[in-house]
Amino acid sequence: MEDTTKLNVSKLGTKQYWDDFYSLERQNFKENSEDTGECWFNDNDAEQKMIDFLDENIGSYRIAADASMLDLGTGNGHLLFELYENDFHGQMLGVDYSEQSVQFANEIAKSKSLDEKIRFKQADIFQSEWNPGKFDVVLDKGTLDAIALSGIKFDDGKTVVDIYGKIIERILEKDSVFLITSCNFTEEELIKIIETDKLKCWETIKYPVFEFGGVKGSTISSVAFVKTQ
Secondary structure (H helix, E strand, O other): OOOOOOOOOOHHHOHHHHHHHHHHHHHHHHHOOOOOOOOOOHHHOHHHHHHHHHHHOOOOOOOOOOOOEEEEOOOOOHHHHHHHHOOOOOOEEEEEOOHHHHHHHHHHHHHOOOOOOEEEEEOOOOOOOOOOOOEEEEEEEOHHHHHOOOOOEOOOOOEHHHHHHHHHHHOEEEEEEEEEEEOOOOHHHHHHHHOOOOEEEEEEEOOOOEEEOOEEEOOOEEEEEEEOO
């Protein structure tokens, strides 16, 4: 059976693409401070659904208003800014491998006077020396989608998709939560990719379902995982 978690290589999986993208976004922001860039999956209201999910589950596992949060592939930092606006005021860190992305997010944070509340750092999460500590909540809104298109393989032949679950597991405390949203992978595929011996599927977020050719599905998937031990 074909492995549907293996995606074709695309320029959207390259660091150069995102450096160029956020360089342009930064220029637009300099010309118009109201233009804080793209909000990915806005058409599906995915970001708000992720925030609502966390808000509705305060008290479950390590989800709390003061929970420490890490946003992987933070882009312009929009998700963390919105979480802060929704009264999540714990330690917040956004990381991205694009230096242009990180500079852009920091510029926006400064413009909102949040540069001491929300930190942004350049990081390659697949480097063995990357060690940001452990977090109560880790977030991914479209990041796995992008890096899965990179075609990168490691010395042992594994891809970024193959090792993603273990990367996530390493930065979670026991009872910490990982919440991911994807437009490239189904709920079932995300569970296959992310689950490990210690990281298990907890909940899914519901989106409108369409039917085509007798098959039902959604254009977007959000799954929450919890580290059980």
